[in-house]
Amino acid sequence: MSDPARAVLGFVRTLISLFFVSTLVWCSFTVPLGGRTFAEHIDRIGQTHEAKDLMQGTRARLTPILEEMKHRLLGEYVEAPTFDPPGAPTPPSAREAARISPPPRIAAPSDPNTLASARPRERSATVSPRGPSTATNARLPGKRREPSLPAASLARP
DSSP: OHHHHHHHHHHHHHHHHHHHHHHHHHHHHHHHETTEEEEHHHHHHHTHHHHHHHHHHHHHHHHHHHHHHHHHOOOOOOOOOOOOOTOOOOOHHHHHHHHHHHOOOOOOOOSSSHHHHHHHOOOOOOTTTTTTOOOSSSSOOTOOOOOOOOOOGGGOH
């Protein structure tokens, strides 16, 4: 099979899958099973005391695990200050900094295939939605952030 034929076949499979999923969702909200629809049955089961206890216990058990996993995956988040308050010492200019410590020289690899992997990735400049940060409110390495919501507040009433 050629590439265009595979692409068309993949598109048709996706359309068929979307049709079946949308049909199942429609049926779960409109076709009655006894006195209620499937969605109403699930909603009533979710409102029982046992289901609420199960959800609260699951949240209490998973929240510390997810926080630890997030910390391990993302590592330490360091936010550099983007704003100097009045009276702060000024950093050296680019020329003075270059004169103090010249940039390290990296030897070019002889193999052209390794040149692309040796090149550093470019980072896009992003603007913090919180505005400029100062050195006093920047997050420093080694400091763990407290969770923004305690586990008790995650429980649904």
